[in-house]
Amino acid sequence: MFNLAKTAILMAVITALFIIVGGMIGGREGMLMALLIAVGMNFFSYWFSDAMVLKMTNARQVDEHSAPDFYAVVKELADKAGLPMPKVYLIDEDAPNAFATGRNPDNAAVAATTGILKILSRREFRGVMAHELAHIKHRDILISTIAATMAGAISALANFAMFFGGRDADGKPHNPIASILVALLAPxxxxxxxxxxxxAREFEADRGGAEISADPEALANALGKIHAYASSTPFYAVERHPETAQMMILNPLSGSGLAQLFSTHPPTAERVARLLAMAKQETNPRMG
Known part of the structure; x- marks a missing residue:
């Protein structure tokens, strides 16, 4: 529940930031123009992102005959989660990773690399697929697209201010220094x-996946293994298309230190600790 509330608060904050910046830079007309630009940029991505990312990663569709174990794990977990059966894809890469995509549960897909199938046990892989199905159940593609739309609108407003300067509701120019500061800091x-x-959505998918699989420890162990292997095993498709990195269960391009502020994923150690705490709580429930 905390991560759901956090997501709602952050969405409200980024919306408020858009309103404030829009009002400072372009007034109502500027806000509308920036929003239309951002919606246009993200509409295509929302509707066709699944096909795009599957093509970028060279994923090939499999079924119960070509990948029976993989397919069976997804089918079992989708049934448990009350989800339609997603399409299943395999990526011929040694780097261990997986992702989910699709604009809604009826148009969803899960993909995994051949590398992840090699290093994980069936139990651990089941935990990973539960995490990906949680993303589908929570409609995280929609949430991330809305966030990207607002961020893109703010950037469009900032670019407008950089070239033309900010104007108030009466069309009068703002202080040029203030406009420059807003243009730099708002994006x-x-x-x-x-x-x-x-x-926050990754934490929530970890929690939701642990509930779907009823095995938080399996996902914790899987994340630890993926983290250990990913640092020494390049994911060539992601290196060619870094925009796909944010969709993976573990971002293979994440940095450390201050770079964590701009990371799409939480630190793996923190994710593992939270999952193990869930497992401990399930093993030792409070006495009523």
């Missing part, structure tokens, strides 16, 4: 909020 703030929303 940075929007990006930080967008990344924070992404991290």
């Amino acid at each position: 940075l703030a929007a990006s930080l909020i967008q990344m924070s929303i992404s991290r």
Whole structure:
């Protein structure tokens, strides 16, 4: 529940930031123009992102005959989660990773690399697929698209201010220094909020996946293994198309230190600790 509330608060904050920046830079007309630009940029991505990312990662569709174990795990978990059976894809990469995509549960797909199938046990892989199905159940593609739309609108307003300067509701120009500061800082703030929303959704998918699989420890162990292998095993498709990195269960391009502020995923150690705490709580429930 905390991560759901956090996501709602962050969405409200980025919306408020858009309203404030829009009012400062372009007034109502500027806000509308920036929003239309951002919606246009993200509409295509929302409707066709699944096909795009599957093509970028060279994923090939499999079924119960070509990948019986993989397919069976997804089918069992989808039934448990009350979801339609998603399409299932395999990526011929040694790097261990997986992702889910699709604009809604009726148009969804899950994909995994051949590398993840090699290093994980069936139990651990089941935990990973439960995490991906939680993303589908929570409609995280829609949430991330809305966040990207607002962040894109703020960036469009900032670019407008950089070239033309800010104007108030009466059309009078703002202080040029203030306009420059807003133009520089507003997109940075929007990006930080967008990344924070992404991290909150990953925590929520971990929790939701643990509930679907009824095995938090399996996902914790899987994340630990993926993290260990990912640092030494390049994911060539993601390196060619870094925009797909944010969709993976573990971002293979994440940095450390201050770079974590702009990371799409929380630190793996924190995710593992939370999952193990869930497992401990299930093993030792409070006495009534």
